[in-house]
Structures are given as C-alpha cells and as structure tokens.
Amino acid sequence: MQIHPRSKVHAVTGGGSGIGAATVALLAQAGHTVVVLDRAEPAQPVAGATFIEVDVSDEDAVVGAFAQIRQQHGRLDGLVNSAGIESRRLVRGMDAAAWQRVMGVNVTGTMLCTREAAALMREGGEGGAVVNVASIAGKRMSYSGDAAYTASKAAVLGFTRHAAFELAADRIRVNAVCPGPTLTPMITRNLSAESIEAVAAVVPLGQWVKPEDVGHAIVFLLGDGAAMCTGTSLDVDGGVLISNGASH
Numbered sequence: 393m394q395i396h397p398r399s400k401v402h403a404v405t406g407g408g409s410g411i412g413a414a415t416v417a418l419l420a421q422a423g424h425t426v427v428v429l430d431r432a433e434p435a436q437p438v439a440g441a442t443f444i445e446v447d448v449s450d451e452d453a454v455v456g457a458f459a460q461i462r463q464q465h466g467r468l469d470g471l472v473n474s475a476g477i478e479s480r481r482l483v484r485g486m487d488a489a490a491w492q493r494v495m496g497v498n499v500t501g502t503m504l505c506t507r508e509a510a511a512l513m514r515e516g517g518e519g520g521a522v523v524n525v526a527s528i529a530g531k532r533m534s535y536s537g538d539a540a541y542t543a544s545k546a547a548v549l550g551f552t553r554h555a556a557f558e559l560a561a562d563r564i565r566v567n568a569v570c571p572g573p574t575l576t577p578m579i580t581r582n583l584s585a586e587s588i589e590a591v592a593a594v595v596p597l598g599q600w601v602k603p604e605d606v607g608h609a610i611v612f613l614l615g616d617g618a619a620m621c622t623g624t625s626l627d628v629d630g631g632v633l634i635s636n637g638a639s640h
C-alpha cells in the first residue's frame with residue numbers, strides 16, 4: 393500500500409523566479425497548496441499556486457501578506473525564504489543605502505516572514521518547517537565580490553541557528569540550504585556566456601547547479617523525512633566548498 397503524505401500549505405518568498413519558482417513547481421507537483429510571495433508577478437505561473445504581491449523587507453506588507461494566508465487557508469505548514477538580492481559592490485564602492493537594501497531583503501525579510509509564519513504555525517498546533525535559502529557565500533565569500541551579499545548570507549545562517557533553537561519548543565524546524573553557483577535569472581542577467589562557462593569549470597561536478605537541484609533539497613528539509621533536522625545547513629554546490637579552488 394502506498395501512503396501519501398497529507399497535503400500541506402507552503403509559502404515561498406521569491407517564488408516567482410529561479411530557485412523559489414523551481415521549489416514552487418516541485419511542491420505543487422507533490423499535491424501541496426503553495427502561496428508565492430514575491431514583489432513581482434511570476435513570469436510563468438505554476439498551476440495550483442496562488443500569488444500575493446509583497447516586498448519582504450516591508451514589515452507592514454509582510455504582516456498583511458500572512459494575514460491573507462491566514463484568511464485564505466487558515467493554516468501554514470511550511471515557509472521557504474528564497475527572496476534575495478545582491479549589491480555587486482566591494483567595500484570600497486559600498487554606501488549605506490546599497491548595504492541596507494541587501495540586508496533589508498535578505499536578512500530582515502527572512503526574519504519578518506519567519507516571525508509571521510511561526511505565529512501561524514503555532515496557531516495550527518502541529519509544528520511546521522522553515523527553510524532559508526542562504527548561500528555558500530555565507531560560509532566563504534561571494535563570487536561577484538559582493539560585501540553586503542556575503543555578510544547577509546552569513547547573517548541568514550546565524551538567524552537560522554537562533555530560530556531553530558527558539559522555535560523547537562513549538563515543533564517548528566528551521567534549516568538552511570546553501571546553493572553554489574545556480575543558473576537562475578539572478579546570474580544570467582549579470583554574467584556573460586564566457587563567464588558562465590568559466591564558473592562551470594571550477595565546480596568539481598563540472599556544471600552549474602540547476603534551480604530544481606536546490607528545490608529538491610528544500611523539499612526534503614520541509615518534509616517529514618527531515619523530522620529530526622533543525623538548525624542545520626545543506627550545501628547544494630556541486631562540491632565547490634570542498635574543492636578549495638582546485639579544479640580538474
């Protein structure tokens with residue numbers, strides 16, 4: 393007899409593009425209800441997913457978006473924090489506004505959405521799961537030499553550990569994934585074809601990570617198979633972190 397897991401309600405920030413969109417598609421295919429939280433309407437909407445327009449760095453907007461989820465679905469089982477931006481600036485070219493923009497979306501946005509999601513999960517009384525999309529940049533440094541991005545992703549990993557400990561009492565698990573170079577619009581709008589090829593050459597597994605590779609890791613961490621995982625991070629990087637700059 394095949395046992396199907398109960399269909400759940402998941403919210404995915406940044407679900408309109410790249411890693412978030414791939415995750416939305418995988419969750420919808422598995423029969424879950426998915427709410428996309430993004431500042432822009434998805435270019436390719438996924439059947440079965442609904443969309444709420446929200447800037448995750450705006451506290452009032454985030455509170456309003458989760459109130460809408462409460463009203464429409466009455467519960468929440470999973471949150472994926474995938475909304476993220478870069479500044480593409482070194483320290484020497486950084487200004488406070490560019491720094492705050494990255495911190496506002498990547499760090500403050502992750503905190504605000506986790507706070508609101510956890511309140512909804514607590515009401516449901518059955519626990520829940522949060523997956524934060526950090527980056528290997530949070531453990532090493534960003535490829536593009538982006539000081540704010542590296543600092544923000546290290547902060548997301550620290551926040552993941554804190555939230556995992558605090559929310560364990562409510563049976564809410566909080567984990568992170570750390571993607572390596574992943575071919576998404578964030579990359580293709582900034583890198584030339586030659587640079588894209590050059591990056592693939594330094595990945596031990598020889599290719600860019602695909603958005604759905606990260607999506608599968610996120611779906612695992614959201615699911616019951618990861619019931620005893622909390623406060624951890626899963627690298628999905630084709631071996632970049634272990635290679636120490638060496639290439640074949």
Ligand code: NAD
Pocket residue numbers: 405406407408409410411412429430431432446447448449473474475476477497501525526527528570571572573574575576577578579
């Ligand atoms: P992407 O640009 O394709 O998607 C990001 C999505 O976030 C977009 O839909 C965008 O509209 C949304 N977004 C941005 N700011 C927002 C805001 N203020 N409020 C709501 N939504 C907002 O990028 P991606 O590569 O899929 O990135 C997803 C996550 O993965 C990001 O957190 C990124 O830092 C992380 N990441 C990406 C890579 C990579 O190589 N692509 C590597 C490591 C980590």
